[in-house]
Amino acid sequence: MILPAADFIKRNSQFTYSIILIILIPAALVFNTLWTLRAVNRDVNLQLRREAVLVGSVLGNMSTEELKNREFLNKKFAKIQEEEPEIQNITVLVPNEENKFDAAATTNRLGKSGSDPVLSQFVWSSGKSHAAEVIDRTTNTRAWSVIAPIKDDDGKQIAMVDVKISTKKVDDVISRTIRDSIIVLSATVVIVLLLLINHFRFFEYARLFRKLKEVDEMKDDFISMASHELRTPLTAIRGYTELLLRNPTVTADEKATKDAKTIAAGSERLSDLVEDLLNVSRIEQDRMKFDMKPVKLDFLISTALNEIRVQAEQKGLRVELTPVSPQPNIMADEDRIKQIFVNIIDNAVKYTKEGSVTINQRVEGETIRTFVNDTGIGMSPEARENLFEKFYRIKNDDTKNIPGSGLGLWITKQIVERMKGKIFVDSIEGKGSQFTIVFPIQH
């Protein structure tokens, strides 16, 4: 059993991906900023501590006279502060009788050392310098404080120096970095959101596209099923109508003959349509078989022409085929070639009221071109644009009474292209059309 959440993720992978993205990108940014800040803080702290220790050690060696000479000390302090502006305060601490420490000299304007008594005591008794981070609660500022022992030339501990280095500069940089990071983070979140909105739009399109494909497949399945189902009863209708037309009782009756002929013509049209629909579903499902071998076009065109000749003659149209000689071979399926030319010639005859349908050929480079010309109704340039689309029929006064499904040219183009050929049309409205079918020559 799949858990509901896992099932949801599986079905909505796009959605889940988006959510991960919106959380992950800003989280990565925040993590990166915090990580960098931590590293900077650590490095700078280390640096400041080192500086404080250094200053402490500079002052660490003094004679008792120097220690008592305030002027000397103040000069020394001023020099150090000039070199190290980060130094907040330097205080020299000397022990008094109460075992506490007085500020012998200090840069603090109020004259106070501000030194931690516990720390001072610790350094005094251990004789070792000590660095610590101190926070001033009133101003909410940080500083590094180093208390180091001061020894005389004999190595005797005579005082201590307390150096405070302000971390204000670093803290300012850090808070500026945090502020900048928040701006970058907000901008990133906005960009990610915009990307996601776009992403969801595409996601919606993809969903629609999938749905459309499903509908298309359903339609194909329906066409294929319906055509097969229609075929059997239609064959029966056509067979029995033929029998009726040969039945003496029917042939003796003019009205009955006319009715039977109407049924015959109707069922003929229906079975053509069913055949076309079957072809469409075969092509769309890539089930159309092509038995490719070297063939000559002229013979196949003439067979196709013969199938339509009666219709043409009934309309009083002149039909003519002028093939090239010698006829080159092309690689194709014979039945499909016939199907192509039956469709094109059938159209030429169907959409021509008077005049002729002429077919001629030309070898051009490595191709053979067959032109099917008619002197029919022709078509406008706009109509020609959609000519090879499924179910497309030109609707005007000239065509309204001509039956057809609009599938013939779509099927023809698909078949031509599957045999590596090309088909195109030229036409002048009211004058006629020329369909050109090109196939590569097979040597």
Ligand SMILES: Nc1ncnc2c1ncn2[C@@H]1O[C@H](COP(=O)(O)OP(=O)(O)OP(=O)(O)O)[C@@H](O)[C@H]1O
């Ligand atoms: N030779 C032509 N002259 C003028 N119009 C043509 C010609 N051939 C095709 N057409 C136009 O192109 C349209 C599409 O042709 P197509 O052969 O695909 O369909 P159809 O002839 O209407 O039906 P069917 O599927 O039975 O062939 C036709 O409806 C017609 O308007």
Ligand SMILES: [Mg+2]
């Ligand atoms: Mg047609």
